[in-house]
Amino acid sequence: MKIYKLKTGYTELAAALLKKGQNVIAPKFSGRTLLFGKIEKAEDAVEPERYVNTVRSAKEFIFPATEPVVEFSYKNKDVKVFDSLVQSDEKIILGLRPCDAAAFTIIDDVFNYEYKDEFYAEKRKNTTLVSFSCEHSDEACFCSSVGLRPDSPQGSDLLFKKDVHGNYFAYSCSEKGEKLVALLKEIFEETTEDFTESPCYEEVLGHMRPPLDTVRIKEWLDKNFENPLWDEFASRCLGCGSCAFLCPTCHCFDIVDETKYSSGLRRKNWDACQFPLFTLHASGHNPRPLQSKRYRQRVMHKFKYYNDRFNKTLCTGCGRCVRACPVNLDIYQVVSEITKENSLEETLNEQHL
Amino acid sequence: MNNIYKPYLAKIDMVRQETPDTKTFRLSFMDPETAESFTFKAGQFGEYSSFGDGESTFCIASSPTRKGYIECSFKAVGKVTNALKDKDVGDIIGFRGPYGNSFPIEEMYGKNLLFIGGGIGLAPLRSLIWNCLDLREKFGEITILYGARSVQDLCYKPELTEWAERPDVNFVKTVDPGGETSDWDGKVGFVPTVLKELAPSPEGAVAITCGPPIMIKFVLQNLSELGFDSTQVVTTLENRMKCGLGKCGRCNVGKTYVCIDGPVFTARELEALPVDF
Amino acid sequence: MSNDKISAEVKKLAGELLESGKVSAVVGYAEGTLKGRVQTFIARKASETEKFIFNQNCANNLAVYLTKSYNIISAGKPVAVFLKPCDIKSVTALIQEHQLKREDIFIIGLSCQGVLNDSGPAGKCRACSMHNPQYYDALIGGVVEEKEPEVTDPFARVKEIESMTTSECWEFWMKEFDKCVRCYACRQACPLCYCEQCIVDKTRPRWIESSAHPIGNLGWHLIRAFHLAGRCIGCGECERVCHQNIPLSLLNMKMSKEIFDLYGYTAGMDEGAKPPLTEFKMEDNEEFIR
Numbered sequence: 001m002k003i004y005k006l007k008t009g010y011t012e013l014a015a016a017l018l019k020k021g022q023n024v025i026a027p028k029f030s031g032r033t034l035l036f037g038k039i040e041k042a043e044d045a046v047e048p049e050r051y052v053n054t055v056r057s058a059k060e061f062i063f064p065a066t067e068p069v070v071e072f073s074y075k076n077k078d079v080k081v082f083d084s085l086v087q088s089d090e091k092i093i094l095g096l097r098p099c100d101a102a103a104f105t106i107i108d109d110v111f112n113y114e115y116k117d118e119f120y121a122e123k124r125k126n127t128t129l130v131s132f133s134c135e136h137s138d139e140a141c142f143c144s145s146v147g148l149r150p151d152s153p154q155g156s157d158l159l160f161k162k163d164v165h166g167n168y169f170a171y172s173c174s175e176k177g178e179k180l181v182a183l184l185k186e187i188f189e190e191t192t193e194d195f196t197e198s199p200c201y202e203e204v205l206g207h208m209r210p211p212l213d214t215v216r217i218k219e220w221l222d223k224n225f226e227n228p229l230w231d232e233f234a235s236r237c238l239g240c241g242s243c244a245f246l247c248p249t250c251h252c253f254d255i256v257d258e259t260k261y262s263s264g265l266r267r268k269n270w271d272a273c274q275f276p277l278f279t280l281h282a283s284g285h286n287p288r289p290l291q292s293k294r295y296r297q298r299v300m301h302k303f304k305y306y307n308d309r310f311n312k313t314l315c316t317g318c319g320r321c322v323r324a325c326p327v328n329l330d331i332y333q334v335v336s337e338i339t340k341e342n343s344l345e346e347t348l349n350e351q352h353l
Numbered sequence: 354m355n356n357i358y359k360p361y362l363a364k365i366d367m368v369r370q371e372t373p374d375t376k377t378f379r380l381s382f383m384d385p386e387t388a389e390s391f392t393f394k395a396g397q398f399g400e401y402s403s404f405g406d407g408e409s410t411f412c413i414a415s416s417p418t419r420k421g422y423i424e425c426s427f428k429a430v431g432k433v434t435n436a437l438k439d440k441d442v443g444d445i446i447g448f449r450g451p452y453g454n455s456f457p458i459e460e461m462y463g464k465n466l467l468f469i470g471g472g473i474g475l476a477p478l479r480s481l482i483w484n485c486l487d488l489r490e491k492f493g494e495i496t497i498l499y500g501a502r503s504v505q506d507l508c509y510k511p512e513l514t515e516w517a518e519r520p521d522v523n524f525v526k527t528v529d530p531g532g533e534t535s536d537w538d539g540k541v542g543f544v545p546t547v548l549k550e551l552a553p554s555p556e557g558a559v560a561i562t563c564g565p566p567i568m569i570k571f572v573l574q575n576l577s578e579l580g581f582d583s584t585q586v587v588t589t590l591e592n593r594m595k596c597g598l599g600k601c602g603r604c605n606v607g608k609t610y611v612c613i614d615g616p617v618f619t620a621r622e623l624e625a626l627p628v629d630f
Numbered sequence: 631m632s633n634d635k636i637s638a639e640v641k642k643l644a645g646e647l648l649e650s651g652k653v654s655a656v657v658g659y660a661e662g663t664l665k666g667r668v669q670t671f672i673a674r675k676a677s678e679t680e681k682f683i684f685n686q687n688c689a690n691n692l693a694v695y696l697t698k699s700y701n702i703i704s705a706g707k708p709v710a711v712f713l714k715p716c717d718i719k720s721v722t723a724l725i726q727e728h729q730l731k732r733e734d735i736f737i738i739g740l741s742c743q744g745v746l747n748d749s750g751p752a753g754k755c756r757a758c759s760m761h762n763p764q765y766y767d768a769l770i771g772g773v774v775e776e777k778e779p780e781v782t783d784p785f786a787r788v789k790e791i792e793s794m795t796t797s798e799c800w801e802f803w804m805k806e807f808d809k810c811v812r813c814y815a816c817r818q819a820c821p822l823c824y825c826e827q828c829i830v831d832k833t834r835p836r837w838i839e840s841s842a843h844p845i846g847n848l849g850w851h852l853i854r855a856f857h858l859a860g861r862c863i864g865c866g867e868c869e870r871v872c873h874q875n876i877p878l879s880l881l882n883m884k885m886s887k888e889i890f891d892l893y894g895y896t897a898g899m900d901e902g903a904k905p906p907l908t909e910f911k912m913e914d915n916e917e918f919i920r
Binding site: 031032246267269270322327330333 | 662663664665667668669670671672690694695805806808809811812813814815817818819831839840841842843846867870871873874875
């Protein structure tokens with residue numbers, strides 16, 4: 001991992017990229033909502049010290065909310081199908097948080113195993129992820145619970161950290177990162193200084209929710225597919241898709257056809273396991289007819305099933321679902337209660353012994 | 354690009370009205386290369402599309418030993434199946450597949466086979482039945498128990514007659530009480546009940562079953578009472594699917610994706626799954 | 631009355647109601663995990679009522695839990711629910727639409743000085759002229775003095791939009807709808823969006839495209855607004871739960887204004903009244919039919 005000192009600030013970095021004709025995606029305001037968006041002017045890119053994180057994750061640039069995958073036309077008996085074009089122009093996602101960069105390394109597995117989803121893979125290949133370590137967290141952040149830190153390099157092509165004087169240092173973590181530094185060689189200079197142990201990030205870490213024990217959580221989930229707690233947790237859930245749609249690792253989707261006259265598109269759209277329609281059979285049978293079963297699926301998928309399959313937890317602790325839930329159904333709180341019950345059980349067992 | 358979502362185009366060569374709401378299509382691939390190279394195994398499924406309406410999931414109902422075409426049977430219940438129902442010979446639909454695992458046919462060599470089907474659940478069994486009949490010498494006794502709600506709900510009627518006439522097949526048909534007609538020459542009774550009367554020996558046997566969930570439930574129970582070990586019983590599961598590729602995340606039962614790890618499971622494997630289907 | 635005192639009162643009342651077996655459950659608010667947020671909480675045992683609180687962060691309209699899909703109302707025993715004056719309007723609307731029977735619920739009416747959102751007093755509260763529950767089974771917080779609202783014209787924001795040119799208006803809404811990801815939090819949080827099958831989920835035929843693209847989003851939000859015309863009581867939950875900050879209340883307010891102008895009707899005020907779009911009168915305004 002090479003380290004480079006950035007000779008400028010954030011806005012100048014964005015400006016330099018734009019000047020080189022790069023396609024830059026970065027957090028910017030749309031009204032009062034901070035979202036990733038294409039940057040036309042460097043000043044529109046909101047500086048990382050001014051936000052904890054965006055409302056939506058960056059997944060939509062690799063796995064969009066809606067994306068045509070097949071095109072077709074039909075006229076009487078003449079049917080034609082075509083591949084939809086993959087919108088895979090090279091782009092740079094700037095101002096990411098480490099949790100969002102890490103999310104891609106988690107969902108890479110599902111999009112690439114057995115059958116490779118080229119729509120995902122192509123965009124992923126052509127996207128450079130430039131992260132900025134977190135200078136603050138908020139009450140919802142819990143990345144340290146799932147093996148991350150405010151300055152984790154996982155998934156980033158280039159990870160920026162700050163020294164105590166406010167200078168940015170870039171850690172290049174991949175070839176794409178190196179390429180980007182080379183492109184902007186006039187504003188970067190290689191250095192041997194290292195901020196891996198920057199006290200500033202330790203402080204952020206200290207302010208975060210105390211780490212969860214994901215091993216114990218999984219142990220509980222392994223044993224408790226049926227448990228009255230599921231009803232208790234889900235009794236207040238409204239069954240919307242806020243949590244899933246804001247989540248950087250939720251990757252479930254629907255496939256729908258849309259037509260106009262004699263042609264149409266087949267689209268891959270975000271979908272959410274909290275919707276009753278998600279699993280409803282045409283026969284009327286629904287394997288998950290109740291919100292408690294749907295909520296259980298969400299927690300199980302994140303902390304057990306994905307782990308069973310890919311050996312990874314399907315959560316980066318970004319806290320978006322916690323912030324957005326209309327009824328404050330807080331997944332961190334839910335899985336903490338699970339571990340509490342786990343310890344209780346163990347204590348009881350020990351007493352029996 | 355290798356687009357995993359792009360279907361092959363397939364022409365409907367034959368349509369057969371199985372029951373008032375169930376049809377069978379015989380399909381051949383438009384692209385000669387695909388038609389030549391396409392292979393599948395009994396028990397695998399596909400995504401069939403009516404362009405403009407979407408895709409629907411069902412098994413391939415024909416045998417892999419019958420080359421040059423595939424067949425599928427479906428009941429018109431949802432948006433896509435209702436659109437497919439209105440298609441005719443010469444119309445073009447989409448097909449993605451084959452997906453999923455398959456019946457462990459090699460493990461069945463030398464064994465007595467007991468097929469237990471209900472209603473349209475005969476479709477995946479039919480693929481395997483013909484596959485086995487086409488390799489008849491590799492298997493022991495073959496018993497087929499098939500039932501439906503009523504006489505008119507029996508699928509593949511010409512084939513039922515053929516199986517009944519074959520000396521190397523022990524064929525038993527039944528309809529639910531009240532579903533019989535005056536000229537019905539089969540049994541009257543629910544499939545699990547008839548199975549019990551039949552009392553097949555578990556010795557060197559494999560039971561393969563598919564049908565409505567309630568039928569499967571009691572068939573599994575009765576097989577177990579008859580002494581069948583759960584490893585001797587095979588069934589196929591269905592769940593709502595979209596991609597069929599292990600990605601879209603809705604067909605999972607616990608960590609098991611029906612589309613990738615299934616749809617064929619032994620009763621032993623089913624017992625290990627959480628009750629989420 | 632202080633928050634602590636009110637919270638103590640609701641805990642006590644909820645406890646008594648469950649203890650005496652008068653109600654089968656109490657739907658209320660509990661402390662949240664984030665600053666300024668509360669959790670909704672359903673207690674079924676008196677021992678759980680310690681969790682209940684009431685303060686200015688209690689923005690959620692709990693009437694949504696009284697709709698059929700929650701299956702919370704079982705025969706025989708009422709369910710108690712915390713309701714602010716504006717939330718009670720949704721109960722009125724649900725009774726009007728035969729979705730709820732008055733005797734099935736025990737209203738814990740909360741007098742309200744307005745609730746807060748992330749950036750201060752909620753918009754709806756600034757135009758509110760109803761700080762005391764219209765009806766209730768128990769009143770918490772006493773009767774507060776009704777005061778002139780800070781914003782006297784509830785339709786002031788709607789009028790701003792109405793003053794735009796058609797293309798400005800189009801641009802404004804398309805920009806807002808562009809942010810929509812179709813999570814349906816607006817629908818799920820709305821007590822009046824109780825349809826067993828929402829039109830957006832119907833596929834035979836598909837009336838509204840489910841994709842989060844401009845046409846799909848426009849279709850969804852406009853049709854939802856139309857379905858709520860003369861029914862929306864203005865609790866503002868749709869806007870509160872929208873993480874993309876789409877000003878959804880504006881659409882519903884616009885419809886409320888149209889209904890008021892055409893029929894002189896305000897939703898959620900009288901359980902005996904018939905919503906104007908569900909009945910026909912000879913004297914109905916016909917000028918809009920061309």
